[in-house]
Amino acid sequence: YLNSPETIIFIKGKLLYAHAQAMEELRRTKIAVVTEGYMDTVTCHQFGFTNAVATLGTALTPDQVKLIARTVTTVILAYDADQAGQMATERGIALLREQGLEIKVALLQGKDPDEMLRKEGKDAFELSLVKAVPFIKFLLDRAIGKHEITTPEGKNSAAKAAVEVLSTLEQDVMRNEYVKYVSERIKIREDILIGQLNHGKYAARRRDSGSRVIMSPVLNKEERAQALVLKALLDSVEQRTNLLPQLNENDFA
DSSP: OOOOOOOSSOOGGGOOBTHHHHHHHHHHHOEEEEESSHHHHHHHHHTTOTTEEEOSSSOOOHHHHHHHHTTOSEEEEOOOSSHHHHHHHHHHHHHHHTTTOEEEEOOOTTOOHHHHHHHHOHHHHHHHHHTOEEHHHHHHHHHHHTSOTTSHHHHHHHHHHHHHHHTTOOOHHHHHHHHHHHHHHHTOOHHHHHHHHTSHHHHHHHHHHTOOOOOOOOOOHHHHHHHHHHHHHHHOHHHHHHHGGGOOGGGGO
8 A cells, every 4th residue: 555645734643543433333332442453443443343443654643632531441451462562552641541431451472463363263363352461560571581580690680670560560469469570570579679669769659649558468467467457556546546545665675
């Protein structure tokens, strides 16, 4: 095909391919499947995935993200599985996060949507959409996958890369859950990861965003009991009135 040039009224970075054709399904499902290429989206529509749209031969732009966000709450990035496609996915995630959208990534097992649909069929592609992973898991796997985690040096580098990703999460619950994921993935204690998150630029980044510092979950039975008592004392005047007469300094030694 001939890639049309831009004009005064045709600005590629402000439009999405097949957006008009996809609008009804976008409104119905509140989900957009974003692909890299025209043919990927054409094939998606041919196979019944009519909520697919594509960029117009460019990287995803802020204007395109805003256009998507007007209609949907969830975006599934179905970019090519090669290195260029994965890098484009990372850039797309960064822009989509600014709009507060739920972002998932379809793992296409070495193919692009057009190839996957033609070779493996509708069911296989649909399954890849259903099993699309949360963006943060994609980013963590990408960061960790660049290092050899069977060596101490590689494990250390992987931990640093993972902490860099984790530090961008503003939600405490999500951050804590993905600390557990990274801990299991690279076989490193949670408290080590939490220690890195609680120091230096990462702690400062969370303070600037208003996010609370993670409390270490590595507590013994006595420490957990002390934490519960302290929480009760802080949460309620009535609790303080009832508990304080029963406590002494040795209870928290």
